Amino acid sequence: MAILNLDTGRMLAWEVREARSFGKRLKGLMFTSSFPPGCALHLTPCHSIHTFFMKFPIDAIYLDVNREIVGIEQRLPPGVVGKRFKHVVSVVELPAGTVEQTGTKVGQAVSFQEKEVG
Known part of the structure; x- marks a missing residue:
């Protein structure tokens, strides 16, 4: 799955992991050694995040029910x-x-766009 910014037409990520269960949301990116460009983690449902036990800074975009960005935190x-x-x-x-x-x-x-299989 990929994430496209509908207003700018820019792709935010080409490889999106979903974290839908409590355990996957809790773990998130903890203990992950790297987070390469083009990757993303989508936590849903989710109202707030933490970066405990992470090894690198992240950007976070907070989405409402219409997938409109209602908040951003950088680095x-x-x-x-x-x-x-x-x-x-x-x-x-x-x-x-x-x-x-x-x-x-x-x-x-x-x-959120399904990747084309080709």
Whole structure:
């Protein structure tokens, strides 16, 4: 699955992992050794995040029910709790710098796209 910013037409990630169960959301990216460009973790349902036991900073986009971005945190360092934003139903964690590189902003919408098999 991939994530497309519908407002800019820019792809945020080409390889998206889903974390839908309590255990997968709790573990998230903890103890992961790397988070290469083009990857993402989509936590749903999810209202807030933490970066405890992570080894690298991340960008986070907070989505509402319509997949509109209602909050963004950039270069969130390991060992912190993320901010709380209103109306959040899911969070996408991205490699640090992705938000800036793609021009992603609050108010824009994203789409989750199935990858073409070819």
